[in-house]
Amino acid sequence: MNNDALSKALAAATEAADDSKQLEVVKAVLIAQAISRAADQPQHPCQHQPRQGRSTSEWLGIGGAVCVGGLGIAIGFIAIAICGISVAILALILRSLWRDYLNNR
Missing domain, CATH: 1.20.5 (Single alpha-helices involved in coiled-coils or other helix-helix interfaces)
Structure with missing residues (x-):
């Protein structure tokens, strides 16, 4: 077995x-x-053209746009600051006028 x-x-x-x-x-x-x-399969060449890099004039244009945009933003912030200062001065003047009005009553 x-x-x-x-x-x-x-x-x-x-x-x-x-x-x-x-x-x-x-x-x-x-x-x-x-x-x-x-x-056996034939190799097909690539059909698209590789992307060219940016030229010097394009980079200068981009740099100019960034500078102009930065100046615009800076002027906008200065305008906002001037508005804030104006509102603060207006509030002080109105408070002073209100106190004079209440004291002369």
């Missing part, structure tokens, strides 16, 4: 080894076919 089990196990191992070898052969054939298909 032990000898029969051993011979069955040996036969199964031999069959598995044969199957493994067959799988390796099939795998190698599939890889070779994929490589040959890839080699």
